[in-house]
Amino acid sequence: AKALHGKRRPFRAADLARFMYDDSLAPRDALKKWRGEDDEEEEQEENIEDEDDDGFFRKVNEDTVDDIESEDRPIPRFDYEDLAAKWSQEDSIETLRTRFATANLLDEQEG
Amino acid sequence: MSGQGTEFLRFTGHRSFAHRLVLSTLTGRPVHISKIRSSSPTHPGLAPHEVSFLRLLEAVTNGSSMEISYSGTTITYHPGLITGTVAGAGATWTGDVIEHVIPANCNRGITYFLLPLALLAPFSKSHMNVRFSGPGVITSATATGDPSVDTFRTAVLPLYNLFGIPAVRIELRVLSRSCAGPGGRGGGGVVELRFASQVRLPKTLHLNRRPGRVRRIRGVAYCTGVSASNNARMIHAAREVLNPLVPDIHVAAQYDQAPLVQVGTDKNQKKRTGIGFGLSLVAESSATGVLYSADEVSPPQGGVVPEDIGKRCAYQLLEVISQGGCVTGLSAPTVLTLMAMGSEDVGRLRLGRDVVGREETIGLARDLKTFKASTWGIRDADEDDSGDVIISVKGTGVGNVGRKTA
Structure with missing residues (x-):
């Protein structure tokens, strides 16, 4: 039972409400916490600060480069290789079929 | 204005720039945005599309004032009243529309402007008629993640109905189509938004039921300046993926010549730009107001066959449907x-x-x-x-x- 309690269940709505309005968290980190992926990554972030900047030329660390690249995107980037792999499988198509009008309504109770 | 001790709402960064300005205009609260790409070594400050959006805001409002710092990394904005298209105010005049010219170095699609403008339009004093023209109008989807005008018209505008804002009085005319030009910059499209349904107060909505089932898929395949057979190839590839799930698929094919854009200052020197093709798919659910959309376009540097675009768009649509929800x-x-x-x-x-x-x-x-x-x-x-x-x-x-x- 303790093992279950030790790790928070990800994707809980109550958690999201807490992280969403916590301004000390960047949106990305808030989402990571919500998904429950925050455990190992925090130590790595500390390391970036440790490197001392020598002289005039500062090293642009990965985070800032990422920020410049990240313009507003109404349509997010998709990895089409992954998508093609995912949607060519019979299973995922069948799972999605319940969302379509062609699904067999008799198999399930709600319509 | 600023001397009266007005309180600025302070923001940093360039993310959701347009949306923050829209919220500022709607609520009437002045904003101060700093650190706009201040860490960028090559392009610090406001980008061309953001400056152009500020000009658009100035044209459709009365009494807005903005100050941009010398480096362009800080801006203060005092919103004015949203007037829409009123006689005696606004930008260049051609009839009853405000003409908004977008510069050639803009790399965002026209929906970058349309989405926020449509948010302002219901709250406008009079009709909001804006025509976008100039050498920067890209009507297709873009590599920067903007949807195409077709998706905007078929998947976003109908949602206004749910708020008691009649969508029948919103008209989006695509007078000339264009994909993104070389390097993803510029195009030669002309788009006119006529938003005639102003309301006192939009109703709220309740979309908390299950999102229903996808009944049909509609779409538009567009080609500008390339062979019209690309349309058929895109549609064929998309149907291959989607047909097992939905039998009711209709994708319209739209073929246009590449638009002519003036080169430099010489009136007679013109070039064709904005060559490419793309596909926009919208899935309609049995529940009212539930629409899923996907967009895919050929990259400006080319090198992708239409079959791939069609497949990717279909896959993207499936992914969006599988994400669920009503919106x-x-x-x-x-x-x-x-x-x-x-x-x-x-x-x-x-x-x-x-x-x-x-x-x-x-x-x-x-x-x-x-x-x-x-x-x-x-x-x-x-x-x-x-x-x-x-x-x-x-x-x-x-x-x-x-x-x-x-």
């Missing part, structure tokens, strides 16, 4: 903002977990809170195991200042 990530900002600005009721919206779990959505929630809109109530949708989240938004009753007495 996609594309239209969620529009819907949530209208709910927050609308009547002082609690509205509920069911969103897929991946739609809520976008940085944009989190940012929007924080921005709305900064603009003194009430915070969202968040709970799980319990009636099934879809993992969807129901967000309840209480409106602030901002409504239309110009129509308060009417």
Whole structure:
């Protein structure tokens, strides 16, 4: 039972409400916490600060480069290789079929 | 103005720039945005599309004032009244439309301007008629993630119906189509938005039921300046993926010549630009107002066959449908903002977990809170195991200042 309690269940709505309005968290980190992926990554972030900047030329660390690249995107980037792999499988198509009008309504109770 | 001790709402960064300015204009609160790409070594400060958006705001409002710092990394904006197209104000005049010229170095699609403008339009004093022209209008989807005008028309504009803003009086005319030009910059399209349904106060909406089932798929395949057979190839590839799931698929094919754009200052020197092709798909659900959309376009440097574009678009559509919820990530900002600005009721919206779990959505929630809109109530949708989240938004009753007495 303790093992279950030790790790928070990800994707809980109550958690999201807490992280969403916590301004000390960047949106990305808030989402990571919500998904429950925050455990190992925090130590790595500390390391970036440790490197001392020598002289005039500062090293642009990965985070800032990422920020410049990240313009507003109404349509997010998709990895089409992954998508093609995912949607060519019979299973995922069948799972999605319940969302379509062609699904067999008799198999399930709600319509 | 600034001498009277007005309080600025302070923001940093360039994310959701247009949306923050829209919220500022709607609520009438001045904003101060700093550190706009200040760490960028090559392109610090405001980008061309952002400056162009500021000009558009100036044209459709009365009394807005903005100050941009020398480096362009800081801006203060005092919103004015949203007047729309009124005689005697606005930009260049041709009849009853404001003409907005977009510069050639703009790399965002025209929907970058249309989405926020459509958010302002219901709150405008008079009709909002804006024609976008010039050497920077890209009507297709873009590599920068903007949807095409077709998606905007078929997947975003119908949502306004749900708020008591009649979509039949919103017209989007695509007078000339264009894909992104060389390097993803510029195009030669002409688009006219005629938004004639101004309201006193938008109603809120309740989309908290299950999102229904996808009944049919509509779409537009477009080619500009390339062989029209690309349309058929894209449609064929998309149908290959989608036909097993939905039999009712209709994709229109749209072929246009590449638009002519003036080169330099010489009137007679013109070139064709904006060559490419793309596909926009919209899935309609049996529940009213539930639309899923996908967009895909050939990259400006070329090198992708139309079959791939069609397949990718179909896959993207399946992915968006599988994310669930009643509203996609594309239209969620529009819907949530209208709910927050609308009547002082609690509205509920069911969103897929991946739609809520976008940085944009989190940012929007924080921005709305900064603009003194009430915070969202968040709970799980319990009636099934879809993992969807129901967000309840209480409106602030901002409504239309110009129509308060009417």
